[in-house]
Amino acid sequence: GADVLGKWYFHASLAPVCVCDELRQVVDEAGGKTTKHIEFNVKQLPALDWRTADNLEVLPQNPDSEIEWFAQRLGVLDQLDSGLTFVRASSTQKAVKKPFPAPCLVRTALGIYCDLCATPSRAAARRLAALATDPQDRAALEKLLLDRESYQLLSGDKGRLKLRDFFELFLPSAEVDLGAFLQLCPRQKSRAYTIASSSKEDPSKIAICVSLVQEPLMSLKALLGELEGRGHPFPRASSYLKQLDVEADQPRSFRGVCSTMLCTRTTRGEKLWVYSRASSFRLPRRTTTPIIMLGAGTGMAPFRAFVREFKAEKGVRTRTMFFFGCTKRDEDFIYKEELEEALVAQPPALKELVTAFSREQAQKVYVQHRLRERAADVKQAVLDGAYIYDPCRQLVQ
Numbered sequence: 138g139a140d141v142l143g144k145w146y147f148h149a150s151l152a153p154v155c156v157c158d159e160l161r162q163v164v165d166e167a168g169g170k171t172t173k174h175i176e177f178n179v180k181q182l183p184a185l186d187w188r189t190a191d192n193l194e195v196l197p198q199n200p201d202s203e204i205e206w207f208a209q210r211l212g213v214l215d216q217l218d219s220g221l222t223f224v225r226a227s228s229t230q231k232a233v234k235k236p237f238p239a240p241c242l243v244r245t246a247l248g249i250y251c252d253l254c255a256t257p258s259r260a261a262a263r264r265l266a267a268l269a270t271d272p273q274d275r276a277a278l279e280k281l282l283l284d285r286e287s288y289q290l291l292s293g294d295k296g297r298l299k300l301r302d303f304f305e306l307f308l309p310s311a312e313v314d315l316g317a318f319l320q321l322c323p324r325q326k327s328r329a330y331t332i333a334s335s336s337k338e339d340p341s342k343i344a345i346c347v348s349l350v351q352e353p354l355m356s357l358k359a360l361l362g363e364l365e366g367r368g369h370p371f372p373r374a375s376s377y378l379k380q381l382d383v384e385a386d387q388p389r390s391f392r393g394v395c396s397t398m399l400c401t402r403t404t405r406g407e408k409l410w411v412y413s414r415a416s417s418f419r420l421p422r423r424t425t426t427p428i429i430m431l432g433a434g435t436g437m438a439p440f441r442a443f444v445r446e447f448k449a450e451k452g453v454r455t456r457t458m459f460f461f462g463c464t465k466r467d468e469d470f471i472y473k474e475e476l477e478e479a480l481v482a483q484p485p486a487l488k489e490l491v492t493a494f495s496r497e498q499a500q501k502v503y504v505q506h507r508l509r510e511r512a513a514d515v516k517q518a519v520l521d522g523a524y525i526y527d528p529c530r531q532l533v534q
């Protein structure tokens with residue numbers, strides 16, 4: 138693997154999913170409200186070295202709809218289940234540098250090694266622009282690429298143009314085959330998830346908790362209209378919008394590729410590529426050191442791991458305090474039962490749980506409000522050498 142992303146693929150392990158459960162009390166998948174607890178069985182993967190609250194990097198799989206669209210565009214729809222490999226060009230003596238593990242199936246190459254969902258970076262778009270054979274298309278794209286701010290509209294929070302739309306708008310004339318595409322297409326990146334389980338409790342199972350990332354986007358018509366207003370009319374825009382029909386006017390919604398895979402498609406028995414990486418979430422050596430944990434939503438992942446570790450240590454840490462925030466106790470209070478059990482276990486695995494339910498009253502209440510209310514206890518713990526953990530800032534003190 139010549140590039141850094143490529144190296145990840147060569148070091149990752151294929152781990153089977155053994156648990157995949159919903160964590161929210163109220164689920165609305167269409168509205169983006171779903172959070173999954175996923176466990177991987179890593180017993181057969183000794184190379185995967187991990188500790189409590191480290192990070193697990195997961196390689197997303199593109200949706201079938203995108204894989205098939207690109208396979209069709211590249212003329213390999215009937216070869217998705219055929220093998221491919223990289224061979225040395227006859228003009229060179231150098232060994233082949235594989236950008237990803239091969240031989241593999243065409244479906245695998247398009248499914249996990251190519252980033253088919255994101256807007257290409259400007260550098261990647263510039264390489265793709267060279268493929269356009271229609272001079273008008275190429276000129277429009279090259280002009281846009283020189284205007285950083287306007288390109289940012291395409292790729293930014295409200296735009297997020299998918300690679301497929303990018304091809305439809307700018308590269309309908311491109312003559313591109315699978316080999317060229319695999320070299321030019323940005324590589325898929327792994328996503329990090331804080332491990333929510335304890336290696337002391339069970340080193341053969343790694344758990345993560347994942348929330349679906351879903352955001353509203355501008356309609357394609359509005360997006361292209363805005364770019365036209367900035368002096369970027371696209372030759373193919375009107376015919377593409379016409380082809381999309383009413384869809385062109387609808388506000389679009391963005392779904393993150395990895396969280397969508399994990400929250401909406403992953404099932405038990407499926408195998409995913411993963412890699413563990415050390416984090417700075419480490420418990421104090423001395424069991425008498427006070428521990429204060431601050432977390433909201435899936436930001437509680439490292440603390441679920443800690444609480445499992447406290448349980449495995451048989452409750453020897455007696456000064457543990459967890460400030461947890463979510464919107465409503467009967468909607469998105471993830472790991473509720475487990476935390477309540479940890480409080481009443483004999484001896485308790487968790488000494489105190491302080492909750493902040495932001496939307497249960499007229500005035501929003503967050504973890505920081507509860508922290509202020511408990512300032513005296515927190516101050517005393519700090520004087521006693523407390524470790525304070527905040528997932529946004531990892532170990533604070």
Ligand SMILES: Cc1cc2nc3c(=O)[nH]c(=O)nc-3n(C[C@H](O)[C@H](O)[C@H](O)COP(=O)(O)OP(=O)(O)OC[C@H]3O[C@@H](n4cnc5c(N)ncnc54)[C@H](O)[C@@H]3O)c2cc1C
Nearest residue numbers: 192328329330331346347348350393394395396397435438
């Ligand atoms: C160290 C670390 C630990 C993490 N731990 C967890 C965890 O325990 N559980 C968990 O659910 N996620 C966790 N994340 C976030 C996770 O890595 C992914 O970023 C997230 O799942 C979105 O990936 P995606 O492929 O679905 O979205 P992508 O396709 O990568 O798109 C993400 C885009 O959506 C935007 N976005 C909007 N809201 C969010 C959001 N809430 N999170 C991320 N991006 C957002 C970003 O601007 C980003 O450009 C962690 C991230 C890091 C760096």
